[in-house]
Amino acid sequence: MSDHAHAHSNSARVYVFTLAVLLILTGITVGAAYVNFGSSSINLFIAVGIATLKASLVALFFMHLRHDPPLNAIIFISSLIFLGLFLLFPWIDIYSRDRVVPYGLRVQAQPAAAQKQAPAPAAGEHGAAPAPAAAHH
């Protein structure tokens, strides 16, 4: 087994330590949600950043990517890259056109201006977007 040799050296202590860090990060992310950093984008950026840190820890230590043959990590990372592509193009589209909205649901169309943000997983967040107007019910 490829990671068999590591299984012994990778003692339970590493797992306990990983869990401790994960729990602390969870505490931080919940705590941060109660603090207003001035913009909801920043809050979300922090939350997703911590989540990514946690996910990396799980992948590297619990899922053994640290010791696995590189192919497994390549598979994992390419799935994330392709997911990024899937987010990128609809995102470019939606924020560079007039929104498809029915009459009366929105007064003003989405401005194409606010697009400085990088297409990270947080890209969906657009605090600056104008408010939807009247209820349609």
Place this chain on the structure above:
Amino acid sequence: MSSETHVVEHGAEPAFRQHHFVDAEQQFSTSKIGMWLFLATEILMFGGLFVGYGLMQGVYPEAWVAGHHHLDRIMGAINTVFLLCSSFTMVMAVHASSTNQKSKTILNLLFTLAFAAGFLVIKYFEYSHKFHDGLLPGRYFAYHGGGPPQQAMFFGFYFVMTGLHGFHVVVGMALITWITIRASRGEFSSAYYTPVDLVGLYWHLVDLIWIYLFPLLYLVS
């Protein structure tokens, strides 16, 4: 049938090795590649939901903020802790099975099951609370507290995402039960613990997805 081998191989071969592999090491690493490929498909499947959720959040930020105020952060945080702990006990089980510690394997798998069950119990309370308040997806949305109408869409995403995740938790529990039974029969050893390892990978992915679901659903403000 697949384990039959008519070609005489060198020496005695373990029963778990399938005939089309040269040795156990090849079989193990191949299984892991297969599992990682499967996990990649899971990431892209959930990823589609995240993409839709994120784009719609950009379009209706007020509805998303209003919607997430109905979610209980504390319950979400407790569930996060449950899943992280279950991931830990799972990896301990994999470690134990790869070092021939049968009873420790079983104990850790049972802990994992308990944490998973705890997760589902909390999810049940959250869901029933939403049902009670009429916070339902789409045309069944019957909440009378006001707010942007697109909250109906937010709860559509909430139920699809947590529902699909919950389904994966249930499947994971079934798989863990299956390997617990096999472990209690003493089928695993340092020479062969592939099923424990693969179910472990699956279970960590379920955890991984929740790690993103939690901040995106519960902590947007």
Place this chain on the structure above:
Amino acid sequence: MADTVASPQVHGPVGQHDVDYLHDGSLLSWLTTVDHKKLGVMYLWSILFMFFLGGIFALLVRLELFAPGKTIMDAETYNKVFTLHGAIMVFLFIIPSIPAALGNFALPIMLGAKDVAFPRLNLLSFWIYATGAMIAVVAMVTGGVDTGWTFYTPYSTTTDGSVALMTFAAFVLGFSSILTGVNFIATVHKLRAPGMGWFKMPLFIWGIYSTAIIQVLATPVLAITLLLLIMERTFGVGVFDPKLGGDPVLFQHFFWFYSHPAVYIMILPGMAIISEIVPAMSQKTFFGYKATAFSSVAIAIVSFVVWGHHMFTSGQSQLAGAIFSFLTFLVGIPSAIKVFNWITTMYKGSISLQAPMLYALMFLILFGIGGLTGIFLGAMSVDIHLHDTYFVVAHFHYVMMGSTVIAFFGGLHYWWPKMFGRMYNETAARIAAILVFIGFNTTFLPQFLLGSRGMPRRYYNYLPEFQFLHQVSTVGSWILGLGFLIMAGYLFASLRKKFDAPPNPWHARTLEWQIPSPPITHNFHEVPVVKSDPYDYYRPFEPSVKGHH
């Protein structure tokens, strides 16, 4: 099934395990077999049945369009019939055709493996396919679907009929495709015979491997899209419904993120087959092996970033459209590399015009037309005029049918002797191939003209001035049908014969031709040791497989 035909062994007295795979085990044992060859054969019969069914619907569509107005069916029925034609052909025939049927049979043998990496998963994949097919049939019988195979919202969320059931069928079929892809990637990475480095693999493997990458990375998004569509119908979530503030263009993004790469799930295996037939039938070393191998991977990757060219007129932004239009042209580069390499491989080769080669030559012509018209359509300004016209219909039939289906039948003729151990009637095969070629062009060339003159696709009725071209097209569909009928005739006739195929009727050099026809259950007596390149036709043959009589 083929194994019901009693035929004596031609390989002389053999041990229990040397039985050819077709006669190993009872007929019932086929249902639970994990042998990749038997699964390939079962897929083959399933997809051929689906091709027949989809073909019937195609003939009905063409017959209805013989004259303007009602010819044989009313408009609602027509909508359902063309939807069924598209959905069956795409989801039940083309996508599984080459990878699941021919790939399952040939890929492990060509790698020198005894089976795919996960044989039981392979069986599961087949039964998931069968389940999905049955759900699709139920959906057809209970109400039908009239959305077209693209299921565009908001029409698909509001129309009656069995849309939810049909999308669920496509959802299930997607899982079959994913599992096949997972299996093939793991097999290629881990089960290559000793000596078979990445650049000693036959090009068929490279094509199937690239296809499998797309299957694994794109199909899950189809699953989630269809799940959201079902949610939309059941709960009215509104993500894709403009009435509720949703975005129908977003559905098209979701749909085409899978379905555009899916087009390459269809064409890449076709190209892969041509890369086998051309060197074997020309007895010549493949020109530009590495360029062809990498171009398959390049097509697979580029295929993920071009989907917006289906949406130039959908309300997508100009910026996104321009980016997608530019990226679309990139696909032309690896495709052209392949075409040049096939042609250069044939140059000064000793070309044998047997049936597989006829199909390969047809492929080169039809793919040339289909590929180049794709460049027209990829140009955003041209597409504004041609979008949703018969020009598009003609283009994708040249690629999907003229290229993929033709390559599939080329591959079927190429591997038929290996799969079933019998030769078909070569004269009949050539006649059928020529009829298919004539029929295909008669059907679809006029559609380019119709489209450029403004005939919209999917329409039930049309202006009288289009009638002549529509009639030519319909007559072409009959010639095409006749060609396939003859093909069915001689292929079935060959199954009634005794085993008469030599191990290597084409004098090819890949591993599957170094074992008996049909192969034994475990493919090889001994693990082959690969010494030479798969297309080393310039030097004397050095077999890699030992131990066969």
